[in-house]
Amino acid sequence: MYLxxxxxGQSGLVVKISKGHAAERRLFEIGLVPGASVEVVxxxxxxxxxxxxxxxxxxxxxxxxxxxxxxEINSSSGSTP
Amino acid sequence: MTIVIIGNPNVGKSLVLNRLTGSNFIVSxxxxxxxxxxxxxxxxxxHEIKIIDTPGVYSVFTMGQDQQVIKxxxxxEKPELILNVLDASNLERNLLLSFELKELGIPMIVxxxxxDRARRLGMQIQRDRLENILGAPVVFFSAITGEGLMELMxxxxxxxxxxxxxxxxESFFEQEKKPECVFQCRECSIGxxxxxxxxxxxxxxxxxxxxxxxVHGQSETQRYWMEKAEKFIDRPLSGTILLLAxxxxxxxxxxxxxxxxxxxxxxxxxxxNLIIExxxxxxxxxxxxxTVLSKAIPEGLIIPFTxxxxxxxxxxxxxxxxxxxxxxxRYSVALERVGRLFGVSGQAVIPLSxxxxxxxxxxxxxxxxxxxxxxxxxxxxxxxxxxCAATIGVMAAVISAFHASLMVLVITMLMVLMVLGFIxxxxxxxxxxxxxxxxPLRIPTNKNVLKKVRLRFAGFFTExxxxxxxxxxxxxxxxxxxxxxxxxxxxxxxxxxxxxxADAFVAVLVTxxxxxxxxxxxxxINLTPREATIAIAMISLSLPCLPVMVMTVRxxxxxxxxxxxxxxxxxxxxxxxxxNLILPW
Ligand SMILES: Nc1nc2c(ncn2[C@@H]2O[C@H](COP(=O)(O)OP(=O)(O)OP(=O)(O)O)[C@@H](O)[C@H]2O)c(=O)[nH]1
Ligand SMILES: [Mg+2]
Numbered sequence: 001m002y003l004x005x006x007x008x009g010q011s012g013l014v015v016k017i018s019k020g021h022a023a024e025r026r027l028f029e030i031g032l033v034p035g036a037s038v039e040v041v042x043x044x045x046x047x048x049x050x051x052x053x054x055x056x057x058x059x060x061x062x063x064x065x066x067x068x069x070x071x072e073i074n075s076s077s078g079s080t081p
Numbered sequence: 082m083t084i085v086i087i088g089n090p091n092v093g094k095s096l097v098l099n100r101l102t103g104s105n106f107i108v109s110x111x112x113x114x115x116x117x118x119x120x121x122x123x124x125x126x127x128h129e130i131k132i133i134d135t136p137g138v139y140s141v142f143t144m145g146q147d148q149q150v151i152k153x154x155x156x157x158e159k160p161e162l163i164l165n166v167l168d169a170s171n172l173e174r175n176l177l178l179s180f181e182l183k184e185l186g187i188p189m190i191v192x193x194x195x196x197d198r199a200r201r202l203g204m205q206i207q208r209d210r211l212e213n214i215l216g217a218p219v220v221f222f223s224a225i226t227g228e229g230l231m232e233l234m235x236x237x238x239x240x241x242x243x244x245x246x247x248x249x250x251e252s253f254f255e256q257e258k259k260p261e262c263v264f265q266c267r268e269c270s271i272g273x274x275x276x277x278x279x280x281x282x283x284x285x286x287x288x289x290x291x292x293x294x295x296v297h298g299q300s301e302t303q304r305y306w307m308e309k310a311e312k313f314i315d316r317p318l319s320g321t322i323l324l325l326a327x328x329x330x331x332x333x334x335x336x337x338x339x340x341x342x343x344x345x346x347x348x349x350x351x352x353x354n355l356i357i358e359x360x361x362x363x364x365x366x367x368x369x370x371x372t373v374l375s376k377a378i379p380e381g382l383i384i385p386f387t388x389x390x391x392x393x394x395x396x397x398x399x400x401x402x403x404x405x406x407x408x409x410x411r412y413s414v415a416l417e418r419v420g421r422l423f424g425v426s427g428q429a430v431i432p433l434s435x436x437x438x439x440x441x442x443x444x445x446x447x448x449x450x451x452x453x454x455x456x457x458x459x460x461x462x463x464x465x466x467x468x469c470a471a472t473i474g475v476m477a478a479v480i481s482a483f484h485a486s487l488m489v490l491v492i493t494m495l496m497v498l499m500v501l502g503f504i505x506x507x508x509x510x511x512x513x514x515x516x517x518x519x520x521p522l523r524i525p526t527n528k529n530v531l532k533k534v535r536l537r538f539a540g541f542f543t544e545x546x547x548x549x550x551x552x553x554x555x556x557x558x559x560x561x562x563x564x565x566x567x568x569x570x571x572x573x574x575x576x577x578x579x580x581x582x583a584d585a586f587v588a589v590l591v592t593x594x595x596x597x598x599x600x601x602x603x604x605x606i607n608l609t610p611r612e613a614t615i616a617i618a619m620i621s622l623s624l625p626c627l628p629v630m631v632m633t634v635r636x637x638x639x640x641x642x643x644x645x646x647x648x649x650x651x652x653x654x655x656x657x658x659x660x661n662l663i664l665p666w
Contacts, residue, residue: 044415060410060516
């Protein structure tokens with residue numbers, strides 16, 4: 001599953017990122033690396049940005065990024081649609 | 082001795098420097114406030130220490146522009162000590178940089194800042210453990226309350242002789258000559274073309290492990306109410322509505338304030354005006370010089386106070402609130418989709434809204450934009466469309482003097498913003514990478530807001546007032562000497578094309594170079610509301626002022642400026658002609 005498919009309130013572990021050096025570097029710096037856990041705090045409509053909680057940081061990422069980050073969902077989290 | 086402050090964005094580096102040295106560098110609650118290096122002196126009983134603040138970075142081992150700035154600085158200054166400032170509430174990410182810095186071998190003190198906030202969030206940090214792992218002294222600090230200040234000063238004073246620039250540090254500086262991947266890339270989970278190295282991952286793991294080891298007791302329920310407000314604002318619907326409502330409120334307050342303050346201020350200054358006029362008139366022998374100066378000097382002194390001062394004050398105040406509360410980056414997120422239509426990412430909100438204060442620092446703030454193409458788009462829009470505080474004041478005055486249509490003007494500006502953004506963005510390469518860190522919401526402190534209002538308002542006395550005085554004398558002289566009458570032969574042309582008299586067109590040409598001179602020229606001409614609306618629109622959508630031009634050249638070069646000037650001229654004329662065609666009355 002990709003970040004873009006996650007629902008609000010769901011959390012998961014980052015598995016893989018494929019978006020070229022520069023973007024991966026940016027994501028690495030804010031703590032979005034394979035193995036890190038992320039929670040989707042909110043999603044803006046019309047393919048707008050996603051707000052993520054990564055550790056104690058709140059980060060906004062665009063759709064371009066959300067399509068490139070593969071995650072594994074924590075089955076226990078945020079199952080309410 | 083020299084100390085360099087290094088740390089992640091928005092952890093409080095500049096406020097730490099201000100605390101230590103009593104200086105007044107700009108502090109705001111968003112990542113990327115400081116874009117340039119600044120320094121100040123710390124005077125200890127027996128020593129003087131130069132402390133240098135740097136723009137926030139997440140890593141120094143990357144090849145970016147910001148990292149280069151820091152590398153160059155280190156090489157040039159050869160500091161005896163690095164002061165690594167961390168955000169206590171976010172050690173996991175902050176420690177990544179600490180581990181990088183540790184490898185440089187430069188003596189380091191780790192300042193765990195915002196300790197007050199971390200405590201409020203219910204976090205406890207084990208200091209001795211952290212010290213052991215990092216191999217560097219750790220000081221708990223709060224740049225807001227002043228906690229840890231004495232301890233840090235004593236630590237500096239006591240150990241000052243032990244700090245020294247290491248003899249071997251070359252490897253770090255040689256890195257830039259090598260290809261992007263310094264270490265062997267990890268191949269498994271992350272594409273092998275990535276330049277993230279196994280070293281990077283090792284440090285990331287160490288940071289995570291360390292944070293887990295030393296931070297205790299952050300429970301969900303203990304989070305304090307600001308976090309609840311944050312939750313509300315970060316919801317797409319409720320948040321966006323609230324943010325938009327705040328914008329309207331802001332503009333409403335601004336316009337009301339300008340409207341209400343003009344009367345009392347001019348009533349207050351009127352006697353002074355007469356005194357100055359009489360004084361100048363009596364001082365000089367009668368003649369044209371006398372007429373010009375006795376009118377121009379009082380006018381040039383009073384107009385800024387009545388129409389520019391209120392706008393500048395209010396805009397500075399509102400901007401400071403926006404910056405310090407942490408709302409500004411939230412606008413970036415809410416408007417990210419809208420920005421995409423114009424080929425810029427949501428971050429454009431920050432420089433664009435700073436432009437309402439003054440456009441010169443706003444041009445500098447375009448460094449926040451991820452690509453050069455986006456920078457150009459944002460600088461162009463800033464230069465042509467965004468009215469700065471001084472301009473807003475002036476425009477408000479002219480609009481009410483001639484009963485020009487505020488609505489037509491606002492709609493025209495929005496239209497130009499959209500068309501311009503749309504066209505330029507089609508001419509630029511696009512790349513969609515939006516990653517932006519949101520700061521926590523904070524309540525702005527009176528002290529910082531006042532400081533920033535004062536800082537911004539200083540420009541009124543150093544720039545606006547003298548410039549207006551001088552230009553006013555020049556324009557008065559031109560008017561009295563009949564110079565403007567020379568242009569009357571153009572009347573047919575300007576009427577046909579823009580629907581305004583020749584004098585107004587000359588006013589447009591003059592004020593293109595300095596918008597807030599508009600009233601001086603326009604107010605002396607008789608204009609109908611329609612003519613005034615067109616003339617004001619042409620002025621509001623024209624060229625950047627001189628300081629902005631200088632900053633633009635510095636930031637994107639001469640060619641960029643020329644392009645913007647050409648676009649500005651075209652825009653202004655097209656707007657004039659189009660309004661002349663469209664406006665019915
Ligand atoms: N509660 C609390 N807030 C702090 C502290 N230090 C800084 N802040 C706030 O953190 C925000 C960022 O402060 P700055 O000094 O601008 O941060 P910076 O590290 O210089 O940021 P950049 O220049 O963007 O890299 C401001 O809103 C400060 O008021 C602190 O010790 N406690
Ligand atoms: Mg700063």
